[in-house]
Amino acid sequence: MSAPHAVPVVVKVGGSCLDDLSDGWWDDLTGQGREHPLVLVHGWSKPLRQLGERHDRPDTMLRDRYGNQSRWTTPEVIRDIKTVSARLGDDILDRLRRGGITAERVLGSEGLIRAGAGERWWWRGKELVELENLVGPITGADPAALPRPRPGHAQLVTPLARNAAGQEVNTDGDRAAAAIAGAAGARDLVLVTNVSHLLIDGEPVDRISARDAAAFRDRGATGGMRKKLRAAGEALERGAERVVIGSAPISDLLAGRTGTVVFQK
Numbered sequence: 218m219s220a221p222h223a224v225p226v227v228v229k230v231g232g233s234c235l236d237d238l239s240d241g242w243w244d245d246l247t248g249q250g251r252e253h254p255l256v257l258v259h260g261w262s263k264p265l266r267q268l269g270e271r272h273d274r275p276d277t278m279l280r281d282r283y284g285n286q287s288r289w290t291t292p293e294v295i296r297d298i299k300t301v302s303a304r305l306g307d308d309i310l311d312r313l314r315r316g317g318i319t320a321e322r323v324l325g326s327e328g329l330i331r332a333g334a335g336e337r338w339w340w341r342g343k344e345l346v347e348l349e350n351l352v353g354p355i356t357g358a359d360p361a362a363l364p365r366p367r368p369g370h371a372q373l374v375t376p377l378a379r380n381a382a383g384q385e386v387n388t389d390g391d392r393a394a395a396a397i398a399g400a401a402g403a404r405d406l407v408l409v410t411n412v413s414h415l416l417i418d419g420e421p422v423d424r425i426s427a428r429d430a431a432a433f434r435d436r437g438a439t440g441g442m443r444k445k446l447r448a449a450g451e452a453l454e455r456g457a458e459r460v461v462i463g464s465a466p467i468s469d470l471l472a473g474r475t476g477t478v479v480f481q482k
């Protein structure tokens with residue numbers, strides 16, 4: 218059992234909102250980072266779209282047979298993801314260091330995140346097509362790739378993975394964060410996004426059990442929120458005590474002042 222001060226808080230920051238987080242939001246994060254080890258997982262959806270028209274077309278996103286949304290990922294897309302992530306990474310590391318915490322970047326595909334064999338058949342709009350897609354379901358995360366967690370230090374993870382054939386593949390950022398939270402023994406996983414709450418029938422939800430969240434997911438959650446609810450369930454199954462989804466500073470989300478808490482039940 219790790220000493221409490223060595224238990225990391227895992228925060229995934231969505232590509233939807235990364236550019237819009239205020240200086241105050243970052244100050245709050247670094248305040249948390251001075252008290253707890255921090256693992257920050259970043260997405261890239263919006264910055265990648267902004268890189269060029271080729272990433273901003275309807276067919277850039279596919280769906281698998283379970284209804285999970287997934288980027289159509291070729292070697293060129295992996296290259297662009299790395300370009301965008303390097304830029305985001307420099308900016309985030311700079312913010313963390315200015316906030317008084319040391320930080321390093323970890324590429325998930327370099328020993329941290331393992332992926333299984335990818336699907337071959339994908340829904341592209343209303344068409345079912347067979348595609349080579351460099352995406353893999355996450356099969357595990359190796360905490361040895363995140364050594365020596367300590368307050369005052371943060372690790373920034375780019376959620377690419379490596380499959381059994383040794384290929385570098387894309388994975389879902391929320392589910393990668395869930396796997397990392399499980400592997401790191403985190404109690405809290407925070408999914409920061411561009412909506413303040415999970416909405417059910419248009420109403421914000423403050424608290425929901427994993428069981429009810431899964432039932433809602435299967436009856437109607439779409440797009441990004443569907444993946445977040447799946448990730449929340451996976452994090453709780455792997456030992457996290459709660460997953461908070463929202464758009465506020467981390468301290469407010471952890472204190473339950475806003476956001477949606479998903480808890481094990």
Ligand SMILES: Nc1ncnc2c1ncn2[C@@H]1O[C@H](COP(=O)(O)OP(=O)(O)O)[C@@H](O)[C@H]1O
Pocket residue numbers: 230231232233234260262409410411412414415416417438439440441442443
């Ligand atoms: N029931 C729901 N409640 C809240 N948001 C939802 C719901 N269903 C779908 N969404 C969508 O999920 C989005 C967040 O997921 P996503 O776009 O993947 O964000 P991120 O890049 O932060 O991971 C919201 O902007 C919203 O449009």
Ligand SMILES: CC(=O)N[C@@H](CCC(=O)OP(=O)(O)O)C(=O)O
Pocket residue numbers: 230231232233259260261262263286287288352376387388389390391441
């Ligand atoms: C397989 C797959 O689709 N991976 C995602 C990973 C990034 C991510 O999760 O970004 P957001 O936080 O912006 O959603 C993608 O390439 O968009």
